[in-house]
Amino acid sequence: MMDEQNALINPLQVAGMNLHYYYYPLEYFLDSQLHSGCSTIELWGGTPHIWVDHLSFSNLAHIKKQTKMRNQSIAVFTPEYSSYRYLLCTSDADIHSKSLAYYANCLQITAELGAKTMCINMTGRFCDEDYSDAWKRCTNSVGYLCEIACSLGIDLAIETLSPEQSAILNTLEELKNLLREVRSKQLKVAMDIVSISSSGESIEQWFDAFNEDIVHVHFTDGRNDGSHLVWGDGCFPLQRYLTQLNIQGYKGLISPNLSSRKYFADPVTADKRNQNALNKYFAVEREKE
Amino acid sequence: MKPSIKRSQIANMNTHYKRYSLDYYLDAQQKLGISNIALWAGPPHFWIDYLSYGDCKSLKRKLNSRGLTCVCLCATASQYRNQYCIYEPEHRERSFRYFTNGLKVAAELGCHSFHVNSGWGYKTEQRKDAWERSKDMLIRMADVAQQLQIVLTMECLRPDETDLVVTLADAKRMFTEINHPVLKIMLDTNPMAVANETIWKWFETFGDNIQNTHFIDCTPHGHLIWGDGTMPLENMLLCLNHYNYTGYLCQEITDIRYMQDPMAADLRNMQTLLRYVND
Numbered sequence: 208m209m210d211e212q213n214a215l216i217n218p219l220q221v222a223g224m225n226l227h228y229y230y231y232p233l234e235y236f237l238d239s240q241l242h243s244g245c246s247t248i249e250l251w252g253g254t255p256h257i258w259v260d261h262l263s264f265s266n267l268a269h270i271k272k273q274t275k276m277r278n279q280s281i282a283v284f285t286p287e288y289s290s291y292r293y294l295l296c297t298s299d300a301d302i303h304s305k306s307l308a309y310y311a312n313c314l315q316i317t318a319e320l321g322a323k324t325m326c327i328n329m330t331g332r333f334c335d336e337d338y339s340d341a342w343k344r345c346t347n348s349v350g351y352l353c354e355i356a357c358s359l360g361i362d363l364a365i366e367t368l369s370p371e372q373s374a375i376l377n378t379l380e381e382l383k384n385l386l387r388e389v390r391s392k393q394l395k396v397a398m399d400i401v402s403i404s405s406s407g408e409s410i411e412q413w414f415d416a417f418n419e420d421i422v423h424v425h426f427t428d429g430r431n432d433g434s435h436l437v438w439g440d441g442c443f444p445l446q447r448y449l450t451q452l453n454i455q456g457y458k459g460l461i462s463p464n465l466s467s468r469k470y471f472a473d474p475v476t477a478d479k480r481n482q483n484a485l486n487k488y489f490a491v492e493r494e495k496e
Numbered sequence: 497m498k499p500s501i502k503r504s505q506i507a508n509m510n511t512h513y514k515r516y517s518l519d520y521y522l523d524a525q526q527k528l529g530i531s532n533i534a535l536w537a538g539p540p541h542f543w544i545d546y547l548s549y550g551d552c553k554s555l556k557r558k559l560n561s562r563g564l565t566c567v568c569l570c571a572t573a574s575q576y577r578n579q580y581c582i583y584e585p586e587h588r589e590r591s592f593r594y595f596t597n598g599l600k601v602a603a604e605l606g607c608h609s610f611h612v613n614s615g616w617g618y619k620t621e622q623r624k625d626a627w628e629r630s631k632d633m634l635i636r637m638a639d640v641a642q643q644l645q646i647v648l649t650m651e652c653l654r655p656d657e658t659d660l661v662v663t664l665a666d667a668k669r670m671f672t673e674i675n676h677p678v679l680k681i682m683l684d685t686n687p688m689a690v691a692n693e694t695i696w697k698w699f700e701t702f703g704d705n706i707q708n709t710h711f712i713d714c715t716p717h718g719h720l721i722w723g724d725g726t727m728p729l730e731n732m733l734l735c736l737n738h739y740n741y742t743g744y745l746c747q748e749i750t751d752i753r754y755m756q757d758p759m760a761a762d763l764r765n766m767q768t769l770l771r772y773v774n775d
Binding site for chain 1: 515516520539547582586656752
């Protein structure tokens with residue numbers, strides 16, 4: 208029997224993510240999710256699992272077939288951004304137009320995979336560049352992508368990044384401004400626990416600001432150095448964070464964007480350890496006395 | 497006798513300047529009195545894809561106006577996109593065309609050499625299969641490099657990156673099996689230290705086939721500036737002198753601690769290296 212106050216999340220809210228399966232084939236990742244009972248996927252859009260650039264993308268029939276035969280669904284598509292190849296805030300006009308085309312392709316992929324949400328962030332401002340010009344490119348780019356998202360019926364969820372990862376859109380205040388300036392019903396919010404922690408913000412503050420616009424959560428342990436860790440490998444208070452999500456009535460997905468290279472060698476064990484840490488807080492049917 | 501190097505052998509890189517513009521990096525090198533750079537041609541500083549590449553003429557103008565020469569080039573191979581041993585045939589052809597474009601950039605800039613590595617296979621496959629695929633790619637690359645009169649310098653990776661070319665013995669085997677006139681060796685002091693090898697052993701094995709180096713400090717982990725790690729700088733320079741090495745000492749600095757103020761890191765690094773400069 209589960210102590211009711213520990214019943215903080217529904218196991219169906221936990222999605223599997225393929226970022227740390229970089230050294231393994233897509234099928235291996237999907238099999239491991241199948242074995243652990245995870246049927247909802249957040250697909251990270253990096254090679255070797257998929258190819259996307261500004262001109263084209265992989266034939267998606269293979270991915271669709273592989274997920275379908277395992278009764279899995281892709282709920283969120285998250286384009287690869289950490290190579291800093293495509294930059295929505297860049298001052299380089301050529302790379303900016305390539306970046307818009309890349310993210311437009313990613314929206315197309317999101318729709319074709321049957322996912323409801325695409326999750327992105329903002330990069331491309333250099334530390335030696337003017338902030339306000341980069342901000343204009345940020346709002347213009349997001350506005351452009353929202354129009355495409357609208358025509359496809361997809362939510363565009365934006366997350367903040369820590370200052371180690373980007374020199375723009377690091378804080379709740381900036382994200383509030385972005386939502387206010389772009390004003391699109393497609394524009395939603397993704398909350399990355401590591402990023403909000405590095406900005407000294409709380410889950411409560413984020414729900415106060417965005418409430419039900421928060422449609423996705425990247426939920427990992429951390430140690431305020433930008434790293435995304437398996438729960439137990441960092442110093443974040445898991446139970447307190449889950450309690451806060453629970454109090455806010457969050458019903459969306461939480462997923463492990465485990466970008467730390469130390470999990471790349473054995474991602475299955477990383478997932479298992481992560482799941483074991485979360486299991487304690489799964490809501491289960493109360494047994495009849 | 498105290499070892500020595502020439503100032504022009506110090507080839508600074510832009511790997512730790514990714515949060516700053518390319519112009520900022522180039523200005524910093526001019527201020528530091530550097531004449532040769534080893535460009536890491538990756539985003540966000542320079543665009544290469546499998547169909548096209550950035551404006552080399554404009555880049556050359558930027559270099560010339562600051563008295564800089566780009567002596568060797570690395571087209572990034574660890575960015576979730578292109579690498580030398582990728583499994584899927586469609587990704588592999590794109591990777592080949594991408595690296596070929598990297599070679600063309602190197603040729604247009606007048607570089608002496610282009611860095612390559614073995615790449616990596618899936619952890620679910622046999623090492624020998626990945627090895628053959630890597631070899632095949634490097635041979636194709638070497639043929640293109642030969643036409644463009646560029647030397648390929650192959651470096652080792654760390655065991656967490658690949659199980660192909662990691663150690664001196666792996667490098668020797670790949671080098672011997674490929675046996676191509678333009679395939680040479682890049683000595684990277686970080687994987688060397690991780691594998692518990694010495695620079696003396698590397699030069700004893702490869703001699704003047706070592707045509708480039710990533711010559712950096714480490715603990716053995718990290719790609720650090722000189723003084724922040726535990727490597728025996730003076731002894732390593734003695735080895736370079738002993739073997740009459742006249743190539744470059746590329747400063748491949750990647751640790752996150754230097755990203756916020758890369759020029760301060762370069763300055764501190766130069767202060768250490770300049771003690772051994774004799775011209």
